[in-house]
Amino acid sequence: MPPMLDVSDEVRAEIGDEEAARLLAGDSAPGTYDCTSCRTPGDTSTERTSTVLFVGEETAVLAFAHATCIPSQVVPVSEEQLQGAVESISGSQAPGAAGAAPRQAVLGITCGLILIKDQVCPALVIEPTGPIARPGENSPGGPGGFGDDFLPILMEQGFVPVGDLSAPPAPLPGWSVLLAMGQLHAILQPGTAGAWWQAHQPLAVSEGWRAAVNKSNEVYVYAAPHGTIGQQPREDLLREALERACGRGVLVAATMPLSGT
Template sequence: MLDVSDAVRAEIGEAEADRLLAGENAPGNYDCTSCRTPGHTSQERTSTVLFVGEETAVLAFAHATCIPSQVVTVSEDQLQGAVRTIAANEANGAAQVPAPSAAPSLAPATPIAPPAPAASPAPATAESGPRQAVLGVTCGQVLIQDSLYPAIVVEPTGPIARPGSEGPGDDFLPLLIEQGFMPVTDVARRPSPVAGWSVLLAMGQLHAILQPPPGPGGQPVAWWQAHQPLAVTDGYRMAAAKSHTVMVYAAPAGSIGQQPREDLLREALEKAAARGVLVAAAMPLAGT
């Protein structure tokens, strides 16, 4: 019932992978690293998820229906925080393994989680002259056709210039539309999917929004990555586990603002859509 992907097998080694599949090192009971609800490796399909930092690696487990087996690169600080959590709560079913020499780069949350700053803008929305705007992210659930979906709202702190541009203009939305995001005219309609993008929701927290790899055969890269994983509500995690999809909305600086409640966030999204300054895309959880 345990899934070990080729990427995870390559990092932990054939012998360790075989021991896991034989049940020798499998935890039995675990808390899903994505939705944080209980699971059991002998009763339901379970994914092995290897979190890799600079010096530490942590092997965790998730429902296969939540996320597939994969390698996830996170910062060493994030991983050490997870290790401390694991040590305090052995029931979550994660085990520390020797750090690999290298790992592929993978990076996926809602009532309202407060806005979180990005580590940096993605290459697709790169630099804004001498100053670099960051992407603020707010998580909340949106009602679409009588169903609640997890949503992420992305808004830069300032104008985003096209790479190589010297002008003062804001190319944030055009750059995203070129990547496959679509203008939103009605927030009550589900956004269209965008190829190659995904959202990393793991350890019960939002880690990153991923964009397609820069070249053939590469791994997805982080378009937005939190300095620290962003905690989300149980309702948000349940909605994500149910739909396996996150609705990602984006608007230029100053369009949405920091809204403290989901109803106010919805109102701000509708106003942005009415002004023609809102784009969106539906994204699967990372690796799906």
């Protein structure tokens, strides 16, 4: 039984017909893998699998994902991020490693436009779907754990509390927002930890958001603890919610450049 692999034309163009044929014949395809999108196990012998090629300046890494998560595609990344992707794809990061992001939590993410200094700026607002515990600690609300460590963890990683929403957040070196083919794929962090946040399915962004980000090449990333912002149906309401969070001192932010556009 050949593996159930999808190799898109753009991936084929990068890896060549010969390698594509070897993959499709099962010679170089994995049996099981960790999905590069949702990070749960997949099996090429029982479910349709997308080949995903991460392309850096010098090297490229072929990874696999459930076809239901993302289609077969080429994702351009920087060499440094590629190393991070390799690390996280091969699962070499020990669970609960120091400095680990709250990757096991579900982070809700909202695209919005925010007016700063008369400029329409692309923003992402991140809010977990529940309180966040540090890796290896008791879950919040569980025995002995009632806190929400989301903001302290982010501040340790360099996010800065927002005191004034009318000023752009400070840049956070090494972090970037991965947008490919007009869709939001991931927020990448420096070093070997790979994606800090990864879309289960790439998120479509609005025409206006894409136009703003193409102009600025950077994104303002805001984050607030669970229960602070909520789903806001309109951008003016999102702004009001951000202002409220800012006023309560529970909003942190960072400016991140785009990677891989």
